[in-house]
Amino acid sequence: MAKVASEPKAKGYGTQLSRRDFLRVGGTAAALGTAGFLVADRFIGDAKAEAPTPGKVRYGMVIDLERCFGCRTCMEACKVENNTTRAVFWMYVFRFEEGRYPDMQVRYLPRPCMHCDNAPCVKVCPVGARYKREDGLTATDWDRCIGCRYCQVSCPYSVNYFNWKDPKKNQYLDWKTPEAVEVRQATKGVIPPYKNPDLEERYGKEKRYIAGSGHVKGVMEKCTFCVHRVEKGLMPACVSSCPVGALIFGNLNDPETEASRLLRQKRFFRLEEGLGTEPRVYYVGSPPPGASVRQIEGIVGRV
Amino acid sequence: MDIGTANRIPYGVGKWGAGWQVLVLILLAIIALGLYAYGQQLEIGEAATGMRDIGTGGGAAWGLYIAFLVYFVGVSFAGIAIASMIRLLDLEHLKPVARMAEVLTIVALILGALSILVDVGQPLRALLYLPRYARPQSPFFGTFSLVVSGYLFASLIYLYLDGRKDAALCAQVPGRLQWFHRLWAAGYRDTPEEKERHRHTSWWLALAIMPLLVLAHSTLGFVFGIQPGRPGWFSALQAPAFVVLAGVSGIGLLIVIAAALRQVLGLKDQIGMPVFHWLGSLLGVMTLIYLYFMAVERLTVDYSGAGLEKSVSEVMYTGTYAWLFWGTVGLFVLAVLVLAVQFARRRWSLPLIVLSGVLVNLAAIGKRDVIVVPSQTHGTVLPYAPGVYIPTWVELAIIAGLFALGTLVYVRFIKVFPIMEVSYTTKGGAE
Numbered sequence: 081m082a083k084v085a086s087e088p089k090a091k092g093y094g095t096q097l098s099r100r101d102f103l104r105v106g107g108t109a110a111a112l113g114t115a116g117f118l119v120a121d122r123f124i125g126d127a128k129a130e131a132p133t134p135g136k137v138r139y140g141m142v143i144d145l146e147r148c149f150g151c152r153t154c155m156e157a158c159k160v161e162n163n164t165t166r167a168v169f170w171m172y173v174f175r176f177e178e179g180r181y182p183d184m185q186v187r188y189l190p191r192p193c194m195h196c197d198n199a200p201c202v203k204v205c206p207v208g209a210r211y212k213r214e215d216g217l218t219a220t221d222w223d224r225c226i227g228c229r230y231c232q233v234s235c236p237y238s239v240n241y242f243n244w245k246d247p248k249k250n251q252y253l254d255w256k257t258p259e260a261v262e263v264r265q266a267t268k269g270v271i272p273p274y275k276n277p278d279l280e281e282r283y284g285k286e287k288r289y290i291a292g293s294g295h296v297k298g299v300m301e302k303c304t305f306c307v308h309r310v311e312k313g314l315m316p317a318c319v320s321s322c323p324v325g326a327l328i329f330g331n332l333n334d335p336e337t338e339a340s341r342l343l344r345q346k347r348f349f350r351l352e353e354g355l356g357t358e359p360r361v362y363y364v365g366s367p368p369p370g371a372s373v374r375q376i377e378g379i380v381g382r383v
Numbered sequence: 384m385d386i387g388t389a390n391r392i393p394y395g396v397g398k399w400g401a402g403w404q405v406l407v408l409i410l411l412a413i414i415a416l417g418l419y420a421y422g423q424q425l426e427i428g429e430a431a432t433g434m435r436d437i438g439t440g441g442g443a444a445w446g447l448y449i450a451f452l453v454y455f456v457g458v459s460f461a462g463i464a465i466a467s468m469i470r471l472l473d474l475e476h477l478k479p480v481a482r483m484a485e486v487l488t489i490v491a492l493i494l495g496a497l498s499i500l501v502d503v504g505q506p507l508r509a510l511l512y513l514p515r516y517a518r519p520q521s522p523f524f525g526t527f528s529l530v531v532s533g534y535l536f537a538s539l540i541y542l543y544l545d546g547r548k549d550a551a552l553c554a555q556v557p558g559r560l561q562w563f564h565r566l567w568a569a570g571y572r573d574t575p576e577e578k579e580r581h582r583h584t585s586w587w588l589a590l591a592i593m594p595l596l597v598l599a600h601s602t603l604g605f606v607f608g609i610q611p612g613r614p615g616w617f618s619a620l621q622a623p624a625f626v627v628l629a630g631v632s633g634i635g636l637l638i639v640i641a642a643a644l645r646q647v648l649g650l651k652d653q654i655g656m657p658v659f660h661w662l663g664s665l666l667g668v669m670t671l672i673y674l675y676f677m678a679v680e681r682l683t684v685d686y687s688g689a690g691l692e693k694s695v696s697e698v699m700y701t702g703t704y705a706w707l708f709w710g711t712v713g714l715f716v717l718a719v720l721v722l723a724v725q726f727a728r729r730r731w732s733l734p735l736i737v738l739s740g741v742l743v744n745l746a747a748i749g750k751r752d753v754i755v756v757p758s759q760t761h762g763t764v765l766p767y768a769p770g771v772y773i774p775t776w777v778e779l780a781i782i783a784g785l786f787a788l789g790t791l792v793y794v795r796f797i798k799v800f801p802i803m804e805v806s807y808t809t810k811g812g813a814e
Binding site: 167168169172174176191200203204205206207208209224225226227228229230232233234235236237238239240241242243244245246296297298299300351352355356357369371373374375378379380381382383 | 524
């Protein structure tokens with residue numbers, strides 16, 4: 081101790097800073113600052129929208145409210161395709177009434193996941209299970225999700241559905257019921273009535289488990305824009321099942337697609353644009369629902 | 384160095400009287416109930432709780448677990464705040480309750496971490512993936528890294544350094560706990576150099592912990608405050624209000640614990656009334672600040688009368704959650720009144736101070752529920768039907784189990800280490 085203390089002080093507070101020292105210290109600080117900025121940018125920037133570059137595929141959906149008549153076929157098709165369990169509606173069609181009798185109007189509003197470019201759910205996910213794909217889809221890795229439900233809480237559109245129970249115990253068909261037995265016999269037990277084998281695969285360049293529902297207890301799932309169909313070149317189930325073609329899906333970066341054409345020709349709105357979420361679902365054919373709408377035949381499905 | 388007159392460790396360390404044994408048995412029973420409930424939740428899934436999907440599910444995705452996560456982390460405010468104030472502001476008269484507060488911090492943080500684990504749907508994945516795939520831009524990152532790791536780690540170091548002298552003293556007493564005290568002391572001899580080094584380190588640690596404290600509690604506020612999609616949450620006041628409410632519940636619980644230990648361990652001479660006067664005044668001031676924050680928040684929301692914010696407000700004022708909201712406000716106001724009257728008369732009564740400590744803690748729990756739940760059930764941006772959230776016995780049993788576990792850890796600590804500095808036995812009286 082004594083030895084250390086007896087050594088002459090190298091640079092105390094009294095010594096002046098030479099120019100070289102200043103440059104060295106300043107340079108280090110600047111380098112650290114730049115590095116910090118780069119790191120922060122990399123971390124914070126990834127939830128933001130990429131600039132629309134032509135040639136790059138960026139999917140989106142256009143919903144023609146003039147055509148939709150609230151039949152909810154899309155809801156049914158989604159459930160069948162994605163094997164969603166009870167009380168789960170990845171696609172949901174609002175039925176509204178507006179005004180007072182006799183001056184009233186009934187309106188419909190299909191609500192899939194908005195696949196926002198500035199998605200609140202992507203930002204808050206603590207493990208990166210919810211992420212933005214290059215093609216504009218907002219995907220959920222059910223193999224990564226820890227089930228904290230922050231995405232659900234942060235989503236303004238309430239499109240997330242949690243597996244509160246073991247999905248296998250929450251399917252519509254109980255294996256022991258006569259109907260289930262019939263289905264099994266009809267398919268000779270090859271295809272269980274509620275299993276879509278495509279949903280278990282990995283998708284995208286990143287090869288992650290992002291398709292379909294009904295996988296594991298205690299994870300979050302939501303509309304995937306049927307990523308397992310889109311990657312094969314098919315339309316999402318809701319789009320291809322709509323009897324009046326009210327749902328249009330396509331590459332919004334390509335001006336030749338029908339979706340892009342509609343957005344050029346018609347006035348459109350997106351839900352709650354003021355929140356800055358930049359949804360990739362556009363509505364055409366009708367003004368946005370006002371504050372005075374009342375939901376009729378609303379679904380409250382508790383597990 | 385001498386441990387005292389009787390050459391045994393003071394404050395009932397190592398002595399398990401009948402009362403303590405009964406207490407431990409009761410706590411173990413409650414913990415067992417909590418474990419059983421958690422087993423049910425693992426078996427059935429979180430369908431065993433009252434939480435459901437927001438929107439068409441007609442529920443709230445976050446419930447009591449998150450409310451109590453915020454509460455537990457809030458309570459942890461007390462220890463570090465008190466310990467740092469003693470170091471940095473030389474508030475020597477608070478020293479008798481310093482270690483009680485530090486242990487409270489550590490126990491509360493452990494309970495906070497456990498309530499996260501209880502809440503998530505995949506606890507094992509959470510343990511592995513939260514560090515492995517950590518994303519700093521999620522407000523939860525702050526909760527895990529700052530609060531549960533940094534804050535807990537710093538508090539443990541602080542407790543360790545602060546207790547080394549007493550550990551060295553206790554290590555002189557032969558007995559079954561000697562190895563533990565020897566381990567803690569780690570060769571400490573209380574020489575002037577060692578003393579100085581400890582003082583120095585603790586001072587810097589205290590200085591470093593202060594901003595960490597503000598940051599950590601703010602982070603929890605940000606979990607709610609930066610979500611524009613939830614009317615009722617999106618507010619710049621959320622983070623500072625969380626810091627203040629943390630102080631309110633933390634100081635309140637510290638008062639309750641200090642008074643209880645003073646009674647049970649017979650520390651009337653060591654913990655003088657001035658300690659409680661000081662803590663009571665601090666509690667009163669912080670509660671007042673919090674009420675002011677609440678008033679500002681309410682005024683901001685209600686003056687504009689903007690759509691969804693207003694509908695969440697209405698549910699709180701006159702709707703489903705009116706009893707909870709007004710009950711919370713009432714408890715806060717009552718606590719402030721009880722403290723203010725004592726302050727004005729300059730006559731303090733310990734039972735009344737303890738009462739206000741209990742009141743603010745009940746209010747803090749209520750306020751956390753009022754923050755968490757109504758914005759989910761009645762704050763949907765799209766016009767879904769309003770939801771309901773009623774906690775089930777599983778949630779209540781798990782929360783009770785967490786409280787019992789915390790108490791058990793606290794009691795266990797009291798029985799292996801002096802909960803107050805040993806030097807107070809010889810000097811006597813609070814200085």
